[in-house]
Amino acid sequence: MRPYAAEPGREGAAERSRRGPRARRSGGRRIINKRTSFMATVVLWMAVCWTGSFYAVEHSGWTPAPLVGYLAATSGGFLLFGLSMAIVGRFIQRHNIELFKAIFDALSRISRGDFSVQVALPRPYDEYDEFSRLVQGINDMAADLGRMETMRQDFISNVSHEIQSPLTSIRGFARALQDEQLPPEQRRRYLAIIEEESERLSRLSDHMLRLASLDSEHHPFRPARMRLDGQLRAAALTLEPLWSAKEQELEVQADPLEIEADEDLLRQVWTNLIHNAVKFSPERERISISLVRDGDEAVAEVANTGAPIPRESLPHLFERFYKVDKSRTREGGGSGLGLAISRKIVELHGGSIAASSDEEAGTALTVRLPLRQPPQGASGVPDGHPPA
Template sequence: MKQEPGFLHILGRVVLLLCMLYFSWGAAFYITKAVYARIAWAPHGLIDFFINTTLGFVFFGIIGMTISQLFGDRNQHVFTEMIDALKRISQGDFHVNLEWGFDGRKEGQGRPHPYAQLADSINDMAANLKAMEELREEFISNVSHEIGSPLTSIMGFAKALKDDHLVREQRDRYLTIIETECLRLSKLSDNLMKLAVLDSERHSFHPSPYRLDKQLISLILACEPQWEAKNIEMDVEADETEVNADEELLGQVWVNFLHNAIKFTPEGGSISVFLSSNGDEAVVCIADTGPGIDEQDQERIFERFYKADKSRTRTVGGSGLGLAIAHKIVDMHQGKIAVHSRLGEGAAFTIELPVQIRE
């Protein structure tokens, strides 16, 4: 909505206009007076008035045109710079930073100069597009790396299988590695598709009432073969809690955290799962006795493709997308995730969800 100019702004323009008129008529008066004295002519008062008035308006027009030309040239320069900047942005050059001396100028009731607002908007747009381009390049680089690694492995072992002198045990081992890498690629593709759908508006989000405690216990039992194979002690305490949420999406969150806890918990360790509710909020805490997460990595573990421990992830697999998916789903449910961990002391993830999603 367009804002009307303030009183001080209007008053300033009126004063400027009057000063120009007074200067023009004053100049006309003294010039005609000098001319009359030079030619020794004393015109009638009415004629003198008409001459002074006409000459004053001529001077006023000249001054107005001069000022308009000066500021018009500057405005033209400003708009040319802005158009050039927009062209550079459209061509993929986001290193744009327009700087003009409009910051100190105010218009109306303390509002920034419109040119300053426009320049700031262009600078902000360029900065945002630059950040998005950097994220896109990093994303492509990460995807290329994650895909390239298993493909190289598959290619190498497939080539080795051509050796007719391989014994059965070696052949089976190579085939198992190829199968594992294919599953890794399939999981990566599936996770990328999940993120793409969650980021878009195409995903169907259907919250409905259901028992969160029953869902957690069911998923923990489904993972029983995995934690029993590592002799992990599972401690579960779940209060009866009903939430209004998308059961399928939240199921992906719990499966991700449970699988990570089992994956990083050493043989004979323990995992704790606690669910509590205060009526307005449900809190789920999943803690393990694994190697923990360094403090400097804790702020970045929910970034896509970020791996807190590069050596550890090489041995246990993973693409660094699971936590990003979980974080996205929790955000969709208006919840939040916190991590508490120290190296060598395990990690605890706390997920807080509103029992009823706010409109």
């Protein structure tokens, strides 16, 4: 019979645990029913063996004393039952040994870095069967490790690319500066480019360190009461030199709103979003910032009327190192980490961030934040650590 391969997309233990008490009670009844069915089968087979033994003694032509005949038939029944169970056990043991060999082989391959492992199940998947759950857990683990390895390789590739670009510029212009005949004006321009590329490397390093700190579950998280409308206006004023240089109009419509949040972390979010809106909007365009309350959430939106983001790029906008325009170079100035940092900070607050873009309305980034953070004691999170 063809073995059933464990489905890679099957729900995990966390998903199954969310089914609730009714599903767990149903699973318990299934286990009890399976055990009852197994015991009934054993008892029935035992009765068949004894019946066959009694029938064989009775029709064998042997006429012993009644007690001797009864003992012989009983012994024969036990012997027949024991032999049949030994044969079945031998088959099951061989079958389980083959499965364990496949499991050990899969774990060995995983330990060597081969995450394309998929252990095949010898029977249809049953979430209440121990072997099924064991095999599915190994397959899920291999798939998760494979995704993490892909992300790690992509991360290293992206970091190498981002670092190599400014280093190439610095090396090239440093060599050019060795020419003693270089005009002073050109020398100053080359030095300015080297300084700019050095600052770009410094920003990239700072962003990577911040992301690593946010990913570690040990980044300080100190929520306190604060005026979110005031912070949005302050962020817009801080970036005034950028949007004033492009003669852009920046409009802020923020309702008075107080929330519980980490002020330092949120300031990074608004700086990133407004800076992106200014950078990707043409000169003399309008940028709008709004803040309203929606139930128990604060909804902030930063919108600009620049070129729309392609539809296929929207799902990847908050991924690390993702750039809508792959050809952006030094003039673009971005590393593709700002929005990834913003999403991480918003998620630490229990909120969400989304993007929308079209030709008529332009591009809008919407942040939803809860007005209050869960009590530290209730969530089991110690002070100074982000909520799980």
